[in-house]
Amino acid sequence: MFASTRPAVRRRALAVAGTAAALALTLAACGSSNDGSSSMPGMDHGAKSSASASAKATPSMGDMPGMDHMADGNGLTDNKDGYRLTSKDTTLAAGKQAAYRFTVNGPDGKPVTDFAVDQPKRMHFYAIRSDLTGFQHLHPTMAADGTWTADLDTLAPGAWRMFASFTPDSGAGKGTAFVLSRTVSVPGTETKTPLPAAAKTAEVDGYTITVKGEPMARMAHPMTVTVTKDGKPVTDLQPYLDTYAHLTAFHEGDTAFAHLHPTTKVNGDHGGPELSFNAELPTSGNWRLFLQFLTGGKLHTAALTLNVG
Known part of the structure; x- marks a missing residue:
């Protein structure tokens, strides 16, 4: 009896898994190219308008644009599956633009230099303060030795988290989307902004x-x-x-x-x-x-x- 029902159970399980996979939204950020891209200046919760930057986009004719690879986890770690986000920058100055430098080291301990192009960049970089103000999204540039430089706009004092989103194009992690992060301290008198109430x-x-x-x-x-x-x-x-x-x-x-x-x-x-x-x-x-x-x-x-x- 169990032998005759097992294939049907397996088929139903595969069908459920397929449906879930089809509905799941990619939580990975896309990558960035070597070409620098405009950063987004810090945003206060109370602001109704953001600073804007000129941007040039390339149209995509895919049926499902922007559906990139799934990245496991929530980005709250600097290492995963042998890949590690490293940086000597633990503090950045307040009130002025700052350059944040980092590398992505692979399982062999060496800086990764081969990244997949996606949307249509090889690295996306995000900065967010602990109270969820000051959002910045930019596309850093990479030197030949694998060192990335993210040119950040003005930072307010407080604790910040820096996210790097990428997909290796070679090695053990080829084709796998990663989101790794590190924290940075910006010295000074911190004024936390309450999170606005949920709104539509x-x-x-x-x-x-x-x-x-x-x-x-x-x-x-x-x-x-x-x-x-x-x-x-x-x-x-x-x-x-x-x-x-x-x-x-x-x-x-x-x-x-x-x-x-x-x-x-x-x-x-x-x-x-x-x-x-x-x-x-x-x-x-x-x-x-x-x-x-x-x-x-x-x-x-x-x-x-x-x-x-």
Whole structure:
């Protein structure tokens, strides 16, 4: 009896696993090229608009843009599977721009220099203060010896976490997405900003961002982001990093990292007003979301707090 039922059980288990895999949203950040990219200046919780930077994007015609490889974990470690994020920079000066230098060492202990190009960069770098202010997303440059330099904008005093997201293109970790991080101290008098209450809307540079959906921890759930301006739907979103939006999330309390990409097909400079996501966040509680999108060659960053049950 058990021999006859075992194949059916196995088929059902595989079907369930396949469905879950199809729904799961990539939580890995994409990589960055050697070419430097504009950083995002620090954002205070109370600000309704972000500083913007010019950006040039390359359209992608894939059916599922931005769905990169799955990265295990929440980014709150400097090592995984033999790969280690290393840096001599443990403190950075407050109130001025700073260069953060780091390397990614492989299982052999040597700096990795071969990284896969994805969206269409080889390294994404994120800086976030412990109270989830000061978000910066930039694309560092790599020297021939594997040393990366991230040119950070002004940092406020406090504890910061620096995230590096990458995919090795050779070696034991080839094709595996990693998100590793280290903490940095910025000396000075720290003034913590309370996290704004959970909300479904945010404003930035005259645009209104509205989020629909009720994500649950560890469960894939549809989520829609709508972009409007002056009450009218926005339909001129431009491709940014091969998709119409770049959404990064950090968990309140531990700054755990998650990265979400829209499943909306890219079709030239005609994105919006709705962007669809399959949101899967690993932990319940409040998450601070930073949505970046491009219009008229200008990059906008909206921030809002999302409560995950």
